[in-house]
């Protein structure tokens with residue numbers, strides 16, 4: 341396919357219930373598919389031990405977050421389980437302008453905002469093999485206290501019911517298989533993995 345025939349890069353949204361494996365899939369993509377740009381969200385949530393500020397999230401205070409909202413610097417934002425999360429606008433718009441494939445890991449409310457404001461975006465739902473397996477993963481991760489797990493599982497019912505609003509579903513049965521399927525969906529809107537552009 342020559343450059344002119346290549347379809348424009350699209351924004352891809354990855355959503356799914358807490359504990360389904362979004363971070364695990366994204367870690368593999370980060371390591372293996374550097375041509376895919378991963379948006380780094382801002383959040384008021386507390387950092388987990390395995391997270392790095394500026395890589396997994398930009399961790400900010402509520403007043404810093406509010407300043408970003410007031411300045412229209414977030415593409416979308418939402419409150420999830422008591423914390424605020426948002427996508428910085430400038431970086432994503434810059435990558436899309438360069439024709440890069442961009443992946444956003446955002447919740448259902450954020451996915452709906454992107455659908456409304458950027459109708460060309462591709463919405464992908466990451467689904468668990470079963471609800472029991474989702475519960476096992478959330479508890480097994482060991483990062484959340486009992487109350488946080490309860491709140492996240494309560495949200496999961498709503499998120500699972502919204503699967504039909506998404507363009508595609510990827511089942512996270514095995515992380516590597518799920519990551520490959522997702523990269524395939526992103527790749528189809530830009531370059532194939534066999535010919536990645538020079539990463540910057």
Ligand SMILES: Nc1nc2c(ncn2[C@@H]2O[C@H](COP(=O)(O)OP(=O)(O)O)[C@@H](O)[C@H]2O)c(=O)[nH]1
Pocket residue numbers: 355356357358359362363381382385416417418420425426427445446447448449450451492
């Ligand atoms: N709307 C929105 N949701 C986000 C953003 N960043 C992360 N989220 C979502 O917030 C929810 C909670 O994320 P997190 O606290 O990292 O917990 P985890 O999903 O259990 O790992 C998940 O559904 C994320 O997809 C963002 O920038 N905007």
Ligand SMILES: Nc1ncnc2c1ncn2[C@@H]1O[C@H](COP(=O)(O)OP(=O)(O)O)[C@@H](O)[C@H]1O
Pocket residue numbers: 356357358359360361362363364365477478480481482512513514515
């Ligand atoms: N395909 C899978 N099979 C088994 N365990 C998984 C799989 N994907 C993720 N996990 C585990 O499930 C837990 C939650 O995964 P995580 O990536 O933190 O989910 P999310 O980002 O969606 O909240 C972690 O302990 C992770 O190691």
